[in-house]
Amino acid sequence: MSFRMSRVSDQADFLGESPVWDSQRRHLYWVDGFSRLIRSHDPATGTFRSWQTPSMVGSIALGAGGTLIAGLADGMYSLDLATGAFSPLFRPDPVDPAIRFNDGKNDRQGRFLCGTMGVHADPLGKLYRLDGSGRVEVFATGIHISNALCFSPDGATMYFADSLERKIRAYDYSTDDAPSKGYRIAIDTEPYGSGPDGATVDAEGGIWVCLIQIGKIARFFPDGSLDRMIDAPTDMPSCVAFGGPDLATLFVTSIKDSGSGRAISKHPDGGILFAIDGLGVGGLPEARFGQGAVATNMEQT
Template sequence: MALQVSRISATAAQLGESPLWDAERQRLYWVDGVARRVHAYEPARDDTRHWDVPSMIGSVALVQGDALVVALVDGIYQLDLGSGSLTSLFLPEPRDIRVRFNDGKVDRWGRFLCGTMGVYAEPLGQLFRMDAAGAHTVLADGIRISNALCFSPDGRTMYFADSLDRAIRAYRYGPGDKPDREPRIVIDTAPYHSGPDGATVDCDGCLWVALVQVGKIARFTPEGTLDRLIDAPTDLPSSVAFGGPDLSTLYVTSIKDSGSGRAVSRHPDGGFLFAIEGLGVTGLPEAQFRVQPNSFPTRTTS
């Protein structure tokens, strides 16, 4: 079956990232990091809407209720989709203006993980994990650009990358305190002339990775073998996520101008959101961040 590619968004994002399918609402979320905006798209109604946030945004995640977890420059917040108000969940102290939050995902046990990165790609970033009670743990440090965070179907393997290493590492993982401190390199993207950007895992446990520097999307087996390599709809694909009623549609975000000078598209469709159908595989439902009532101090902004 030939692949079918559709351009979904009406306008281009500057820095499209973090596609996220909400199976309960049959809705796709994604962000424009530079424009400081969260977008939503409901295919059944062909309806779009958006919410503006006060700073650059790296990623979003599902949470119970009519809300999202959002990773802004300085910390992790909950965005109320009804009012648009923000409640802080985790603000690292002291604040380090040399870093910002970037790629984030919820693990199979309902904890939210998010990596920071050096604003100028210095090795200052950390990978944080936040649990339902509000406690946080640092899982890795010395990160330049945090990306490719995702989990195996059983949750027992965590995948994570510093994009400038051009490699994705696999960590033994589980419901305990910390993952493996000596991860193995499972995917080397250097032969494909790109660092890994956003990634997701399908129902077979294979990783789909946006190879942002070469305009490709790759599928790798859990052992790291390249299974498929397809052309992205534009030259700078930034992340991927499965969605749709049967989770068989691959949504692809892309970059028009990242604002840092590192990624500027030369393609007329740079920055748009796309859907690819006909891949013959399905994804997995994304987990929700589990929040215990009254676990977080109340600090709300509009």
């Protein structure tokens, strides 16, 4: 299959992550976590914009009414895109400076899930879910590095990884209730020599995963078998998302220098945002976070 890779931006991110396509605005959003920036691109006009975050940013998701939801170092926040103001939605009580929020995404019902991690990759992380009414739940604990969060097209399966385990978990995921705290191993990335970083699911249910240690992007079937593997345009691809007018473009963020000492690119295009076209499959529109009451600082286990 013939596909095309192109550069979206010539400005390198130190820690590019969490691309998300807004099908209504037809804008792409992503983050440079280490630089504390949320960035956007309008392909129709070729323009770029950025918002400074008050702390390190791990991930973003679409919000309602001109907002984004962001997983910042100490909690979940809403960003008003017009004013640049951040409003807290949930912060663990007490806030632990040894832990930060990392990979996050809205589920198909518009609830924001975000995993935390130890800043030194200690097993201190949890996976949280915030809904529009302000309810916060905890689904997993003891996580080193939360990553690969994504959902099957029907929303019935949640994929999630602790990158240091080099495996992607699959949870049964009810549309109304909490996912089962039991899980199965859906994908084992150990044989390929890399842990999983960011991931997304296409319209056919295929799981696209960045294999950051080997500079490749893989598509797996839901049964865990490998469909294809392609060389990434740089050595440290970090996260992927489908976008574009027909949702057929795969956007790829990458890392130049994560700031932690664990990920430093040796490639001249490290940190560049890329687009891949011609893959023969497309994505699904991302849900928006529902508007609701501000979450209370209560962890429900």
